[in-house]
Amino acid sequence: xxxxxxxxxxxxxxxxxxxxxxxxxxxxxxxxxxxxxxxxxxxxxxxxxxxxxxxxxxxxxxxxxxxxxxxxxxxxxxxxxxxxxxxxxxxxxxxxxxxxxxxxxxxxxxxxxxxxxxxxxxxxxxxxxxxxxxxxxxxxxxxxxxxxxxxxxxxxxxxxxxxxxxxxxxxxxxxxxxxxxxxxxxxxxxxxxxxxxxxxxxxxxxxxxxxxxxxxxxxxxxxxxxxxxxxxxxxxxxxxxxxxxxxxxxxxxxxxxxxxxxxxxxxxxxxxxxxxxxxxxxxxxxxxxxxxxxxxxxxxxxxxxxxxxxxxxxxxxxxxxxxxxxxxxxxxxxxxxxxxxxxxxxxxxxxxxxxxxxxxxxxxxxxxxxxxxxxxxxxxxxxxxxxxxx
Numbered sequence: 001x002x003x004x005x006x007x008x009x010x011x012x013x014x015x016x017x018x019x020x021x022x023x024x025x026x027x028x029x030x031x032x033x034x035x036x037x038x039x040x041x042x043x044x045x046x047x048x049x050x051x052x053x054x055x056x057x058x059x060x061x062x063x064x065x066x067x068x069x070x071x072x073x074x075x076x077x078x079x080x081x082x083x084x085x086x087x088x089x090x091x092x093x094x095x096x097x098x099x100x101x102x103x104x105x106x107x108x109x110x111x112x113x114x115x116x117x118x119x120x121x122x123x124x125x126x127x128x129x130x131x132x133x134x135x136x137x138x139x140x141x142x143x144x145x146x147x148x149x150x151x152x153x154x155x156x157x158x159x160x161x162x163x164x165x166x167x168x169x170x171x172x173x174x175x176x177x178x179x180x181x182x183x184x185x186x187x188x189x190x191x192x193x194x195x196x197x198x199x200x201x202x203x204x205x206x207x208x209x210x211x212x213x214x215x216x217x218x219x220x221x222x223x224x225x226x227x228x229x230x231x232x233x234x235x236x237x238x239x240x241x242x243x244x245x246x247x248x249x250x251x252x253x254x255x256x257x258x259x260x261x262x263x264x265x266x267x268x269x270x271x272x273x274x275x276x277x278x279x280x281x282x283x284x285x286x287x288x289x290x291x292x293x294x295x296x297x298x299x300x301x302x303x304x305x306x307x308x309x310x311x312x313x314x315x316x317x318x319x320x321x322x323x324x325x326x327x328x329x330x331x332x333x334x335x336x337x338x339x340x341x342x343x344x345x346x347x348x349x350x351x352x353x354x355x356x357x358x359x360x361x362x363x364x365x366x367x368x369x370x371x372x373x374x375x376x377x378x379x380x381x382x383x384x385x386x387x388x389x390x
Contacts, residue, residue, distance in 0.1 A: 020187030140349020155251025181370030277315025
């Protein structure tokens with residue numbers, strides 16, 4: 001949905017293009033009609049605080065403490081999987097294949113269609129090429145070699161999920177549609193994506209792309225990429241359903257009871273891609289810990305640990321929080337072992353099919369700054385398909 005452009009002051013000429021654009025006109029009118037928009041801003045489920053800004057002054061000394069800073073990156077290069085365009089050209093035997101590209105970027109091949117979630121191929125997740133969090137590993141697959149795409153799905157407009165150079169490159173591909181939460185289309189149009197290739201959805205609204213149904217579902221987060229954070233773009237998790245398979249991508253979110261309702265209405269899922277990194281006591285409402293991520297996965301599956309596979313996302317690629325680099329993976333595996341759930345922690349770029357076998361190499365342990373000698377507990381469930389080898 002397009003809209004007339006807002007009034008521009010002379011200072012707008014100095015605004016970096018990566019800041020995007022504010023919703024206006026018809027787009028803003030639709031935002032105001034949303035049941036999730038109140039008092040001039042989008043609101044979270046359960047009245048969650050929208051931003052972690054109140055804790056930032058307490059957080060900064062911890063973030064820059066030298067002895068802890070060293071733990072937030074791997075000690076050795078991340079072993080990126082050498083996936084090739086030829087590998088991705090072979091259809092998945094099961095009809096469902098996921099390739100984690102790092103952070104929250106996932107290529108999902110589902111029932112003959114290809115969906116790319118939150119693609120960030122830039123060196124930094126920042127509005128500037130010279131500053132901001134830098135990659136801790138290379139992009140596993142060049143963007144040009146990801147193969148044909150049916151849809152690009154964006155969870156929200158933060159820089160580590162919505163990357164202007166990546167969007168501009170993908171916009172040049174014929175036939176690719178962008179499916180985004182309300183208001184995010186303003187950024188895409190500002191960067192040259194044709195309006196007729198953008199679909200904006202409110203929570204619980206759906207669109208069809210070929211044989212897939214894509215549905216925006218609630219999340220507990222916030223938005224904004226410019227200096228003035230207006231909270232006029234929505235954030236979302238996503239359900240993608242095909243004739244044979246269903247998958248869920250959490251985007252960024254704090255834990256909330258709404259995962260159960262999402263599972264009841266749209267699940268169960270063959271795979272869930274769940275945010276388990278960049279958490280902190282300083283912003284508990286808007287990012288999940290690994291334990292909370294596993295709880296969300298189980299909620300989405302109706303409490304049945306035997307259903308589906310969890311793929312941990314939002315970790316390993318950018319240094320965005322005070323926890324040790326490998327902790328999200330290690331704690332996610334521990335949570336899977338505790339609950340008897342199935343989990344896959346592939347190397348960046350390593351494709352896997354949730355229904356036919358999971359990656360079983362604890363690759364992060366050998367490159368972590370601190371030694372890890374975790375081994376299975378004596379009482380670990382025999383049917384827990386998790387990464388356990390030391």
